[in-house]
Amino acid sequence: MARTPAELVGAQPGPPFEITMDGRTVTALPGQSVAAALWGAGIVAWRTTRVGGRPRGAFCGIGQCYDCLATINGEPNQRACLVPARPGDAVTTQEGHGRAALGV
């Protein structure tokens, strides 16, 4: 019986690479979305809500719910479940609408 999803499908991915989540190093596989890479590291929240400041992460997994919005390389409001992870990506917890710098 397979122990991991990769074993189940006989995955032989290319060399893994690193991204960071709030400075912590996370290992990603080529082809994974940012959300998949974070799940792979056991991280399920990377945003806090605008009203209650509550943690959120991927929910629908197919780009419909917008709960997985992340700030990636300084750019907020990106759907982490759709955006492919790239070597060196710096993901930071998005607070609220992610535009605090604008003072709005």
Added chain:
Amino acid sequence: MPLSASEAYEPHEPHASHEPHAPHASKEPGEPYDLAVIGAGSAGLAGAVTASELGLTVALLDASAHVGGQFYRTPEPALGAARPEALHHDWAAFADLRRRRQATGGITHLAGHHVWTVARQSDELWAVHAVTGADGAGERPVRVQARAILVATGAYERQLPFPGWTLPGVVGAGGAQAMLKSGLVLPGRRIVVAGSGPLLLAVASSLAAAGAHVPAVVEATGYLRYARHHRALAANPHKLLEAVVHGSALLRHRVRLRTRSAVTEVHGRERVEAVTVSRLDGDWRPVPGTGRRIACDALAVGHGLAPQIDLAVGLGCATRPTADGTSALVLDGHQETSVPGVWAAGETGGVGGAQLARAEGELAAYAVAARLGVRAPRTESAHVARLRRRRDRMRSFADAMARAHAPGPGWPEWLAEDTDVCRCEEVTAGAIREAVADLGARDARTVKLLTRAGMGWCQGRMCGAAVACLAAGANGAAGAAGVAGAAGADGAVAPPGERRPLAVPVALGALAALEPGEPPEPPTSPESNDSPRSPESPKSPKSPVEPDR
């Protein structure tokens, strides 16, 4: 690759498929395509392939980088999966469609294209507008012109809220499946699967096969309800086989199926630590004192699927309420919507699964070809008749399934006053009940205007069913369980929740790039009394630049 129909907006190479394809030889530069297919899942792919085989020029637009849709979502090629079929049922059918697609060579696959609206340019010409890129944030709008439209936009998962469902680690059942299929990851190690509908068994068996421990599958209905529709089941033995396959997989992984039960609370501070599972009565009311705690670090939950019909609704296509309380497109025997020139196939006409979607996609392609004056070979007529019979048989099974899994009217009793119903705008059940009981809201749209429920990024896709149901409850129409467009006790018809003038977020820069004379306003829906200039409309379209606050 020539894509002259969109050159006005798209001077560069469009964000095209990573997979090889060849432009159809017979399409002249600047000419519209014969057919634009929106959605490259089972229905859209079957429709595009068949239409191309019949000699039509076809543009196949899809948000994803690869064909297959949600059902045949596959690991990214870079993940090097040697056995992608291990995560799929009926892989051979998909492999066959892909083979046929390569053989015909006449499909222009526009991957990474998020269609935000379809506009009628004349009686015989349509414009499909899309934004591009993985997240649709590429500010390069594309317009594809075609003589016919096939809407094959599939479905999204319907959610019913419950206390704690916004906690990280709670994910859509379909979402967990999608992340597993594409990214080979799990949301946790010990995952409870809950909600209602046949998808739950498939999700539980995939998660377990991929190494997760699944302590329970919690299903709100009693599976015995299928027995009432034994005729539909007997006529669709493949569905029985599918159930047996999933059932035996669950047995092998020692997964317990708890029917007539629901997760009524999620425990944990920053993420899921446990769930409470309660027994339900026949109306889905939790039975007091039956709650049992199950330790887990993730919960995959969903209550069936809702057809994704916003693009078609925007064109004025008529809808019908389905047996399980969603809205689907009204289609004729040839898959055409109420708007001539616009066809639909698959889940948009009512959720029925991948096999039905393929049959409908093929049927739609034959109908489009006939309308455009392309005569199918005479030998095809027996094939079409067979397809129609298969479609009708599978539709009747889908209806029986929908009836069996329709949410019971008592589910709102598991809500606490402070449970967020709208995840985006953080609107609680208490606030919505106040809007209904004290402020007189009688439909989801009024609740939205009063509370902002459904006004956030997802445009009500996650909370719409629940809000409609809570609003209808006061109308004495609770049994309708969130039927969009259902008549209340006073006969008033609530406007359907699927009116989304912009189906996906569009950056202001992308709108600004539209040609002068291109109407930025969405087309109006003739049978709806809801003005496109209704007060919330200017706020509904979200720009990634300026989130709605």
